[in-house]
Amino acid sequence: MMPFTPTEMMTIAASRALSNDDVCFVGIGAPSAACNVARLTHAPDITLIYESGTIGTAPEVLPLSIGDGELCETAVTTVSVPEMFRYWLQGGRISVGFLGAAQLDRFGNINTTVIGPYDKPKVRLPGGGGAPEIATSCKEIFITMKQATRGMVETIDFFTSFGHGEGGDHRQRLGITTKGPTLLITDLALWRPDPQTKEFTVVSMHPGVTRENVQDTCGWKVRFADGVEETPAPTELELTTLRDLQARTQRAHGGKKGN
Amino acid sequence: MAKFQSLKDAVAENLRDGDTVAFEGFTHLIPHAAAHEAIRQGRRDLTLIRMTPDIIYDQMIGMGLAKTVIFSYAGNPGVGLLRRMRDAIENEWPRAIETVEHSHAAMANAYEAGAAGLPCAVFRGYRGAGLKDVNPAIKSVTCPFTGEELAAVPAHRPDVSFIHAQKANRRGDVLVEGIVGVQKEALLAAKRAVVTVEEIVEDFDDLHPNLCVLPHWTVTAIAHVPGGAHPSYTHGYYPRDNAAYLEWDKISADRDLFTTWMKANVLDVSPEVFASRVEAL
Structure with a gap:
């Protein structure tokens, strides 16, 4: 087994959740790395969509922004942003929405808007972008983030995008027909919502991780499934694919600057 | 023209x-x-x-x-x-x-409504989202055909x-x-x-x-x-x-640093500098 970091494990575990048939709406950062590792390993025909309008893109390096030129050059087609949100996302054509989070609660509700009160924020974060509608229009949602008590919190400061709300059938009560968050991939574990309460429950821990590690980096009382599994360690192919992708990305983005 | x-x-x-x-x-x-x-x-x-x-x-x-x-x-x-x-x-x-x-969906729809000469944009959005509570320009309408509640925002x-x-x-x-x-x-x-x-x-x-x-x-x-x-x-x-x-x-x-940079790179120059900025790229 090749040695690996927790972040590499997170990205690779996330990539395994995607299949060849998926049509995936990709967020920047960790989701983008995971989606492209999937494409470069077990899911070569996966359709990756970035909200800039690029459909079926296959970048050689990870984009720095959601609108890098290479996304367009390698895409099957590029549509306008209104068309992207109306026909493709709202139209129900996306199977998986892949989101990150600044703050997350146990029901998969996400905050990327403000820390502190909305009118007088302690930290003004970038905001929701496409996420409020991604969270309700994609057939299901995967969330990926590194565990930390300031990120995985009892109560989020703002409901940027809706997960399972208060849990249970809250989505159905609001008339939302999609599944919402079905998987949380962290640097320590895989979590799935409880079928009834919809609370995220640890179903698999990455190699070497203890229950204490998971609890110490999470702001709510963690529930563990009966029979928690161990996530298979990254294979050599997965690790070299991810590292090569990141090395290419580093070279491409670290380059020259204009005058 | x-x-x-x-x-x-x-x-x-x-x-x-x-x-x-x-x-x-x-x-x-x-x-x-x-x-x-x-x-x-x-x-x-x-x-x-x-x-x-x-x-x-x-x-x-x-x-x-x-x-x-x-x-x-x-x-x-x-x-x-x-x-x-x-x-x-x-x-x-x-x-x-x-x-x-x-949200992006709301903004994109609002531009499209503006281009289409409509007063507002209607779309399936903001469900469960907190922005509805802090932005009074986000409202809802009921579809007259299906009864579905949809989000509405003013056109840009x-x-x-x-x-x-x-x-x-x-x-x-x-x-x-x-x-x-x-x-x-x-x-x-x-x-x-x-x-x-x-x-x-x-x-x-x-x-x-x-x-x-x-x-x-x-x-x-x-x-x-x-x-x-x-x-x-x-x-x-x-x-x-x-x-x-x-x-x-x-x-x-x-x-x-911001103020100094803006003076040197924006206030004291003219649009012609942009051509030279992309020469080395």
Whole structure:
């Protein structure tokens, strides 16, 4: 087994959740790395969509922004942003929405808007972008983030995008027909919502991780499934694919600057 | 009817104090040169509309041009937060600004409604989302046919929209290609439309028939500004200057550094510098 970091494990575990048939709406950062590792390993025909309008893109390096030129050059087609949100996302054509989070609660509700009160924020974060509608229009949602008590919190400061709300059938009560968050991939574990309460429950821990590690980096009382599994360690192919992708990305983005 | 003029004249004639204005571009084709000209001309009390206010709105807010910002994602793409905008929201420096916050879907729909001459946009959105509670411009309507509750937001109708594009022909028709974003809608929704272009060509005779072309009679003014999107990019001309976006994170972190940088790189120069900025890319 090749040695690996927790972040590499997170990205690779996330990539395994995607299949060849998926049509995936990709967020920047960790989701983008995971989606492209999937494409470069077990899911070569996966359709990756970035909200800039690029459909079926296959970048050689990870984009720095959601609108890098290479996304367009390698895409099957590029549509306008209104068309992207109306026909493709709202139209129900996306199977998986892949989101990150600044703050997350146990029901998969996400905050990327403000820390502190909305009118007088302690930290003004970038905001929701496409996420409020991604969270309700994609057939299901995967969330990926590194565990930390300031990120995985009892109560989020703002409901940027809706997960399972208060849990249970809250989505159905609001008339939302999609599944919402079905998987949380962290640097320590895989979590799935409880079928009834919809609370995220640890179903698999990455190699070497203890229950204490998971609890110490999470702001709510963690529930563990009966029979928690161990996530298979990254294979050599997965690790070299991810590292090569990141090395290419580093070279491409670290380059020259204009005058 | 499109009028060819200098960027200085195009901005002076079309952007006034108190205007509602959109400088659109979705990572690609961001009209940096036009925004810098607006800063040099010292416009005040603007209501700025943009899906993704990034460096140019950070600069305009930091220089005190903005009264209100209507937006859906305020970040330095791929880098982090907008530090000048944060300073205005959190500390009212250099002045307090009002923010009107939406989702991307709402903003895109609002531009499309503006282009379509409708008073509002209707879409399936904001379900369970907190923005409904803090933005009174987000309302709902019931579909008269199915009874489904849908989100409604007012159409965007800017006084003037600025975009950057690849080419204009001698008649003033404008070609946009690559990631086309929301620029066509932003331009058609506005009362006045100003376009900066990389190149002016004789005609568009050899182009593919379905390319995004804005006819000359939808454009108010065209200014020839090579490199005018830098550090954003123009597909087919020069790549995105990612290092400049990373550098902005440092410049914008400090008020004095920001002020010094703006004087040297915006206030004391003219639109011609943009061509030299993309030469080495």
